[in-house]
Amino acid sequence: MVPLAARKFNVTIGGITYQVEVEEVGAAGGAPAIVPAPVASAPPPAPVRSAPPAPEAPKSAARAATPARQEPAGAGEVVRAPLPGMVVSVRVEVGQRVKAGDVLAVLEAMKMENDVTAPTAGTVSEILVEKGTPVSLGDALVVIG
Amino acid sequence: MQEKVARLAAEAARLQKGGGEQRIAKQHEAGKLTARERLELLFDPGSFTEIGLFVKHRSTELGMAEVEAPGDGVVTGYGTVEGRTVYAYSQDFTVLGGSLGEYQAQKICRLLDMALKAGSPVVGINDSGGARVQEGIDSLNGYGEIFYRNTQASGVIPQLSLILGPCAGGAVYSPGLTDWIFMVENTSYMFITGPDVIKTVTGEEVSKEKLGGARTSASVSGVAHFTAPDEATCIAQVRRLLSFLPANNLDDPPALPSAEPAAAAADGLLSAVPVDPNKPYDVREVIAGLVDGSDFFEVQGQYAGNMVVGFARLGGRPVGVIANQARVLAGCIDINCSDKAARFIRFCDAYNLPLLTLVDTPGYLPGTAQEYGGIIRHGAKLLYAYSEATVPKLTVVLRKAYGGAYLAMCARSLGADQVFAWPTAEIAVMGADGAVNIVAAYKQAIEGAADPAKARKEKVAEYRERFNNPWNAAARQLVDDVIDPRQTRARLLAALGALAGKRETRPAKKHGNLPV
Numbered sequence: 007m008v009p010l011a012a013r014k015f016n017v018t019i020g021g022i023t024y025q026v027e028v029e030e031v032g033a034a035g036g037a038p039a040i041v042p043a044p045v046a047s048a049p050p051p052a053p054v055r056s057a058p059p060a061p062e063a064p065k066s067a068a069r070a071a072t073p074a075r076q077e078p079a080g081a082g083e084v085v086r087a088p089l090p091g092m093v094v095s096v097r098v099e100v101g102q103r104v105k106a107g108d109v110l111a112v113l114e115a116m117k118m119e120n121d122v123t124a125p126t127a128g129t130v131s132e133i134l135v136e137k138g139t140p141v142s143l144g145d146a147l148v149v150i151g
Numbered sequence: 152m153q154e155k156v157a158r159l160a161a162e163a164a165r166l167q168k169g170g171g172e173q174r175i176a177k178q179h180e181a182g183k184l185t186a187r188e189r190l191e192l193l194f195d196p197g198s199f200t201e202i203g204l205f206v207k208h209r210s211t212e213l214g215m216a217e218v219e220a221p222g223d224g225v226v227t228g229y230g231t232v233e234g235r236t237v238y239a240y241s242q243d244f245t246v247l248g249g250s251l252g253e254y255q256a257q258k259i260c261r262l263l264d265m266a267l268k269a270g271s272p273v274v275g276i277n278d279s280g281g282a283r284v285q286e287g288i289d290s291l292n293g294y295g296e297i298f299y300r301n302t303q304a305s306g307v308i309p310q311l312s313l314i315l316g317p318c319a320g321g322a323v324y325s326p327g328l329t330d331w332i333f334m335v336e337n338t339s340y341m342f343i344t345g346p347d348v349i350k351t352v353t354g355e356e357v358s359k360e361k362l363g364g365a366r367t368s369a370s371v372s373g374v375a376h377f378t379a380p381d382e383a384t385c386i387a388q389v390r391r392l393l394s395f396l397p398a399n400n401l402d403d404p405p406a407l408p409s410a411e412p413a414a415a416a417a418d419g420l421l422s423a424v425p426v427d428p429n430k431p432y433d434v435r436e437v438i439a440g441l442v443d444g445s446d447f448f449e450v451q452g453q454y455a456g457n458m459v460v461g462f463a464r465l466g467g468r469p470v471g472v473i474a475n476q477a478r479v480l481a482g483c484i485d486i487n488c489s490d491k492a493a494r495f496i497r498f499c500d501a502y503n504l505p506l507l508t509l510v511d512t513p514g515y516l517p518g519t520a521q522e523y524g525g526i527i528r529h530g531a532k533l534l535y536a537y538s539e540a541t542v543p544k545l546t547v548v549l550r551k552a553y554g555g556a557y558l559a560m561c562a563r564s565l566g567a568d569q570v571f572a573w574p575t576a577e578i579a580v581m582g583a584d585g586a587v588n589i590v591a592a593y594k595q596a597i598e599g600a601a602d603p604a605k606a607r608k609e610k611v612a613e614y615r616e617r618f619n620n621p622w623n624a625a626a627r628q629l630v631d632d633v634i635d636p637r638q639t640r641a642r643l644l645a646a647l648g649a650l651a652g653k654r655e656t657r658p659a660k661k662h663g664n665l666p667v
Contacts, residue, residue, distance in 0.1 A: 089480055089516075112431070116513060117582065118481035119431045125370070125453075143518075 091115025170245030199230035256293025278316030431478030471499030
């Protein structure tokens with residue numbers, strides 16, 4: 007989501023079209039933040055009617071809308087996100103051999119960097135995320151074959 | 152007399168073969184040891200004495216009158232482990248699949264009774280197909296008698312259960328009532344209803360391994376406390392665990408000569424915990440830097456990784472260690488780790504092991520899963536366990552210690568005898584970012600400011616400076632001292648020495664109402 011200074015909308019209510027300017031206030035989308043999403047309110051349209059509903063600004067979401075995560079294609083042990091957060095680093099490559107306990111990726115959540123470790127030894131067969139990917143609880147991160 | 156003795160020896164030798172050579176071979180082919188081989192590995196060489204070899208079942212139903220079951224499928228007896236008496240029973244899978252009949256149960260009960268009177272630990276080796284169907288209600292009753300005794304013995308003598316084969320149905324409750332469960336990969340199975348019954352009733356398809364194998368039991372259900380790749384390693388783990396424990400609740404844990412931690416680990420204490428509170432680390436490195444010989448015997452290492460618990464020694468004296476693991480779930484306290492830690496704490500308290508708690512937690516894990524799952528009930532267990540414990544309680548605050556989670560990690564108010572804080576300790580109601588969102592004065596200052604983002608940053612820094620440190624707690628003596636990390640071991644040893652004779656009473660009661 008690209009943060010914009012001000013966006014214009016044509017809103018038709020009761021047959022009359024109003025041009026409305028909406029200014030985004032607050033953090034850009036992408037980083038999980040504790041600050042609740044600010045909702046920019048629209049300035050009143052030019053002809054003043056009895057309380058025409060003001061269109062809501064596109065919410066500058068504190069947490070960017072997470073696209074549905076992919077499920078792994080091949081077979082193997084799927085290592086999933088133990089909590090929602092954002093991938094800040096991927097420490098392995100496809101084809102790399104890992105031991106149980108090796109750090110596969112680091113998730114930032116709750117103001118902490120959380121190590122996601124390999125549950126068993128094996129070879130990394132798939133990596134479904136990269137640095138910056140937001141993940142929900144249970145999203146597949148890495149597959150160990 | 153000679154002739155009678157010779158006949159006796161021959162009969163004993165025959166019965167000791169259990170179900171016979173063929174079945175013994177089958178057991179070995181399955182990668183399993185026999186009941187007696189396991190006892191050989193467990194006990195000091197030559198120290199094991201078997202009793203009850205000549206016990207016979209008296210069942211006549213369903214053709215049982217013609218069936219011989221040597222020892223009724225269980226080997227019972229006593230011996231020494233590292234010179235200390237231990238009682239044991241070992242189910243014999245070669246005899247009717249190790250199934251439990253009336254007299255197998257009786258042998259086990261008789262053994263448990265004896266161990267309780269003697270005040271010595273019991274090791275139970277489970278390898279059984281379950282109840283002996285032919286014996287019906289007698290077999291069922293047998294289980295109940297065992298469970299009852301497991302319960303009476305709980306907190307009096309340590310009880311260890313090895314699952315070295317199937318353990319299904321009601322049989323799982325004996326191990327479930329004991330203190331420690333050991334499993335072996337690809338050998339152990341533990342579940343109440345097996346895959347076949349589950350398929351019939353709910354339609355779910357799941358393999359034995361996935362349902363109740365070692366890995367699942369250790370990492371998903373938290374039922375198994377220890378897993379091993381093979382039986383020999385498993386039994387070695389049992390011997391190791393016993394070395395930390397007293398024979399019974401009236402004894403002190405056995406002391407060894409003190410041993411310094413590995414030099415690298417001890418020197419590493421200054422850098423082990425990152426000053427930046429967002430950076431992860433492995434708290435086991437801190438533990439290694441503090442305990443004798445850097446020797447830490449972790450319990451339930453595959454379950455609830457956000458807390459690390461296990462046995463170690465300080466100055467030769469066994470202690471129980473409980474530590475937040477900041478790199479997992481941000482070190483938050485949740486349902487599973489509360490259960491794991493509370494049970495461990497209560498075991499240590501029952502058997503006179505002092506508790507060492509290392510703190511680095513930002514709070515409880517948020518989310519509906521936790522709330523619906525009853526984090527309130529489970530988290531309460533942890534508070535209860537620490538408050539109830541009368542063993543010496545030492546706490547070291549390494550880094551974060553926010554809100555209720557700070558209290559839950561054996562704070563002063565829960566009866567910690569000595570609380571030390573590292574300079575990185577942040578003992579506060581909450582983190583700076585959270586506080587700035589809540590405190591009205593800060594919110595007004597930020598909203599009214601010309602540059603709110605900058606004002607926010609300033610307020611966060613201000614709060615952090617004022618509150619996220621050990622000094623406020625130290626001012627109230629909620630923390631006894633703020634220390635150089637390199638001094639931690641010395642301070643712990645001194646504290647333990649000073650608390651060696653600690654005795655504390657509790658109001659007389661039948662027993663408390665532990666939140667479950």
